Amino acid sequence: MGEVFLAEDTLLGGISVAIKFLSQTFSEGKMQQDFAREARICAALSQQSLHIVRVTDYGVSENGKPFYVMEYLCGKSLKDLIPTPLPIFIAVCRQICLGLQCAHQGINIDGKIYPLIHRDIKPVNILVVPDPILGQLVKILDFGIAKFLTTQTTIVTSKSFHGTLPYCSPEQLDGNELDSRSDIYSLGVMMFEMLTGQKPWQPETDFFGAWYKAHHFQPPLTIADVNPNLKLPEKLNDLIMACLAKSASDRPQNLGEVLKILESITTDGAKEKLSLPSTLQPSASTPQVAIPASPAFPSSSSVHSELLPVKQACKKLMWPKDKPIQEIVFPQLVDTEQGSVTGLLLMMSLQNISKYNSSMRCNQFIFVTSPHPMLLWVTLLYSQEFGPKWLPCYLDMKNSHNHKIVSSLAENERYPLIFFTLEAPNFCANVLSSYIALDQRQMLKKWVEQSQSLPASSYLQLSKNLLKQQYQQLQSRMLQYVAASGSIRQSMYY
Incomplete structure (x- = not known):
């Protein structure tokens, strides 16, 4: 459908993005x-599901070619992981279904619901990315683009047809109006291929007519025919064959039905903790939002012994006299026996402090280079019972004091969250810690160095407004990661 280029977003500190020109x-x-309408809907959809590649921008080039800008993801195409072991198969299929389900349910734009059908579900449109929590994170590519291209032609023929013939539903080949069951058919073809390494049909040629005949009139092969040694749960075998039904009314009617069956499968492999092949183990550069699983931490005893002096130093702090007595948050360098560390001071009522004593914590940083270098530092406290508490800090990166604050963050794995009571005498009631992933610390160091050579600008507020726009999108992403982490809870205390 086009060409994809690796690029850098200079406005957001040189982060890598992928640009697809149709x-x-x-x-x-x-x-x-x-x-523009389709791209806007797809961009909104990408903010709703963790399992759909995030679209950040779109437009038309000077020579009339439409393009859209996506997050850059370092992973493997699902095509490269076929045949897929059963435990990984179940985990990957479940995430694909969650992404498709979100699209099929529709996106609300200006009060109108826009359901999206992918129309080109196939292994090369599924990316599997290492993830510190899920083991593998599935991303669906090219949502809405197949529909846009198809709507620009009125007759579906072998020349004008947009899709991939081996994965197309019979109704798609006929040029009929499609609903979610067409994607379910394509999903069935892909699931069959993931397990067996082959497609359910083997036509004599790859031309349109041969595939039309196969999808409309030829029964699919059975998994047992292709691989007699593959032992599948009967429920899973029946599910795949049902997805391949010629008539849409004979297939599962929505992704909820597919997910229900996948989640009911209780093979030993599905019960165990899933692991990736060595080629897909998480690397330092992959996490988008740092929410570390427990293996990312040293043992509890070493954490307590190493960080106890930091907690003791924080407990001695007084609320700064130049700060108002209200619910605010700001960074401050804290002197300890081991040197200065950056802490995040916040004031809350004693009751609210107790609500977040055992909360999950995660963080993310965004940097803009122009018109004025500025960094957004976001910390999220999340309680299953009380929900999210957002702690954003906007730092002017032409300020030398902020350079020291960010440099300290880059040098330490954790920073303290220092809770002061809103009630008098405004004492330090608790100290928690938040972990910073290695790739984030490396990026912070790079940004500090970069900001020193960038020019200052009088448009500081404009940079802050740009970050505020990114902040709204970031909140959704961080909450999705928290939801995806399930029962993993970060409750490490100093």
Whole structure:
């Protein structure tokens, strides 16, 4: 459908992005409007599901080619993981279904619900990325693009058809109006291939007519025919064959039905903790939001002994006299026996402090280079009972004091969250810690160095407004990671 380029977003501190230029060239304004509408819907969808690649921008080039900008993900195509071991198969299929289900349920834009059908589900459109919590994180690519390309032609033929023939539903090949059951058919083809390494049909040629005949009239092979040694739960075998039904009414009617069956499968492999092949083990550069699983920490005893002096130093702090007595948050360098560390001071009522004593903590940082270098540091406290508590800090990176604060963050695995009571005498009631992943610390160090050579600007507020826009998107992403972590809870105390 086009070409994909690796690029850097200079406005957001040089982070890597992927830009896809579609092969089709626009010749009229209406096509540009249609593309803008589809791209806007897809961008909104990508903020709703962790399992759909995030779209951050879109437009049309000077020569009329539409493009859209996506997050850059370092992983493997699902095509490269076929055949797939059963435990990984179940985990990957479940995440694919969750992403598709979100799209099929629709996106609310300006009060109207827009359901999306992918129309081109296949292994090369599924990316599997190492993840510190899930083991593997599944991302669906190219949502809505197949629909956009198809709507630009009125007749579906072997020349104008947009899709991938081995994975197309019979109704898609007929050019009929599609619903979610068409994606379920494509999912069935892909699940069959994931387990067996082959497609359910083997037509004589790869031309449109041969695949049309296969999808409409030829029964699919059975998994047992292709691989007699593969022992599958009967429920799973029946599910895949049901997804491959010629008539949409004979398939599962929605992804909820598929998910229910996948989650009911209780093979020994599915019960165990899933692990990736060595080629997909998490690397330091992959996490988008740092929510470490427990293996990322040293043993509890070493954490307590190492960080006890930091807690003791924080407990001695007084609320700064130049700060108002209200619910605010700000960073401050804290002197300890081991040197200065950056702490996050916040004031809350004693009752609210107790609510977040055993909360999950995670963080993320965003940096803009222009018009004025500025960093957004976001800490999230999350309680299953009380929900999220957001702690954002905007730091002017042309300020030398902020350089010291960020440099300290880059040098330490953790920073203290220092809770002061809103009630008099405004004492330090608790100290918690938040972990910073290695890749984030490396990026912070890079940003400090970069900001020193960047020019200052009088448009500091504009940079802050840009970060506020990113903050809204970031909140959704961080909450999705918290939800995806399930029962993993970070409750490490100093």
